[in-house]
Amino acid sequence: MIIKTQRVYLNEFSIKLPGRLLVLPTMMIVLLFGVVDAQSRPDTLFFKDRLQPISEENIFSTEGYYNWGPSIIKGDDNRYHLFYSRWKKAYKFTGWLTHSEIAHAIAKHPEGPYKFKETVVKGRGNGHWDAITAHNPKIKYFDGKYYLYYISTNLGEQDYTENDLIETAHTGYEHPNWAILRPNQRTGVAVAESLNGPWKRMENPLIEPSGPITTLTVNPAIDRGSDGRYYLIVKGDKPNEKRFIRNQAMAVSDSPTGPFTILAEPVIDYLDTEDMSLWYDSTRNYFYGVFHAHSFIGMVSSSDGKNWKKATEFALMSKKLVMKDGTELIPDRLERPFVHVEHDEPRVLAMAMKKGDAASIIFRPIAPKPKYPLPNERQLAWQQAEMGAVFHYDLHVFDREAYGQANNRIDPVKDYQIFNPSALNTDQWVKAAKDAGFTFAILTATHETGFALFQSAVNPYSMKALNFQEGKGDIVRDFVTSCRKYGIKPGIYLGIRWNSFLGVHDFEVNGAGEFKKNRQRWYNHMVEGMVKEICRNYGELFEIWFDGGADSPANGAPDVLSIVQQYQPNCLFYHNKQLAEARWGGSESGKVNDPCWATFPYYSTGAGESAPARIAENNFQLLKEGDPNGTYWMPAMADAPLRGYNGRHEWFWEPGDEDHIFPLTDLMEMYYGSVGRNATLIIGLTPNAEGVLPEPDVNRLKEWGDEIRNRFGRPLAQLENGGLKGSISFDRPTRIDHVVLQEDIRKGERVRKFRVEGLIDDKWKVLTRGENIGHKHIARFDEAKVRRLRYVIEAQTLAPIIKKFEAYFVGHK
Incomplete structure (x- = not known):
């Protein structure tokens, strides 16, 4: 297990310079070889696992109205003030474009319950830019004044009556007025010295579309950065795009009322998103923004307010809500996310929800940040699992030659049609793991040859290319099915760091110049597609293991963390430069040191000889022992191959290698030195060229499981x-x-x-x-x-x- 280290973060408070370690205050930037890199400083705002179930008190609705677009601020009265959109249900849901108004409600707690107080802002009538409606507000406080940002529209020079607006609302998107009202949507601001008003509005819109957005400027979100400037996100249509896709754009000003200049680069243009909400975190010196996409609520981050990336916690939640009684609430629509923050800590995630003919505002409480590290549910399940197997299978199992890792990483297999397991039986593999007492199992879906053991639409070097099973085989599918049959939790190992077939070494494709650049882009796209296939096509997975650690997309590597978070929210992520939810235990002996703490000083790790110095020193002592005062929960994995006895260390099957299966006494020592020391044990198993686990291995696993059960099955x-x-x-x-x-x-x-x-x-x-x-x-x-x-x-x-x-x-x- 080794990982390329171009950029080293020893923790949030230190940097690695050539030849020395320099400890700096939290707010200091991280240097890369002496050069400032604004995007290298990681965001470490971890709060998605603190999102809480909701109760009826966390749902705000008012009789006869649709409610939408929440924004919360804490007032001088120590109460929480909700500014939101509402419009009468008589106008139908599409009345948001013609009849929305901004209302004000108050609560003792940010998560509610809220009580309606008053209507604050309505459309001003013909002759104004905000003639029709006031919608989707954001309330902010800057230098003694309150700023209420909102959107509105008008019908231009066209005369209209209230009946015309009602007809437009009832007809919806197909009404001719819709084609005028939508492009005329703009963002504005009203200013007051009190949350109770009076609100003074600007006579002109705050900003016009340009650069990365066209048509309209809507759904504003704003905050002030450490430089004293104001950073405003607005939504518009994506330029040169025939489809209906939105972009998020950033505008900057020296004043909260403008003028604002839209930056050339969009905040988000890689997926269709809406409804950004923005805040600046002075403790971490980071900007954060939440948004809603078609299937999830997501988050992006920026170290300077201008250059944005997917946050470490990119996918915050899917579009379903868990109630305190354990039931699920699945909305028809869940939009307009807003994070209420106090003292740089998120308190509530507010969202607009439509369910049937009701539109309410949901306040999802966020538990306080614990004063000491705790496991998330994925880590807890992984530690409680205690023992698992990793099945290594790849093309070279069939070549009848000794496996050599160095050569395997650079020499393609001469003929991939040698893959032909005549007696393939994944049930037999998994049953052997079950008999050993393992509770989860992992399969190498890809390893260093680059060959994929599943039906991939993005990787031609996969089982689709085989004569075996007429190109219709899928060992990942068979393996996952066997796991579910025997009550074993399935996991997947993805080797993306090396690919001898495509000439990829340490994440980088070979070549130079534009040739290499284009091939790297294609390889990254292929890897991301494979990860998406694994995450979406095989049901819920227990763990996804990127061997050697996947690098960070900031270093040009494939973006895998965001995909796993979005499509496998309950899956343990192991691991990349952005995050490690578990750590390698520092050796492949199946043991860790005593003591072995589940806490760790860093949020991610390198691996092998190229791990950061603090982690690699003293033969990886920190990985083997952890840190009792560590900031992050990152439990240890102890791993070893079953065929690792008497000088051998075989992760893949080799013929005539049975003498190197660990004796039972050694395996019990592994158990004591891993599970018995607060680590999760993963044993490497080696199906053979016929497609079965060799009988001596099966027998030894059964003996081991029996021995553990005999010793610890029933306490005195x-x-x-x-x-x-x-x-x-x-x-x-x-x-x-x-x-x-x-x-x-x-x-x-x-x-x-x-x-x-x-x-x-x-x-x-x-x-x-x-x-x-x-x-x-x-x-x-x-x-x-x-x-x-x-x-x-x-x-x-x-x-x-x-x-x-x-x-x-x-x-x-």
């Missing part, structure tokens, strides 16, 4: 939900030689030091000591006969929550 006694101390009593002196402790890691790793004691001949004797418990700590010690057994937490960061304390007797094993 156990205690659940303990605190600083906990004890177990026996009816008579009882032999024990193992204890298992588990923390409730939903609340974090709180224990820093503990001991376990046994009552022997009426005296307490220390049986074992440790520092870290985490998800699971297994301690072995000399056999002892005890009447009572207790643990004592000697040091902790917060009140410890011991999920389980169990006693076992294994005996001579």
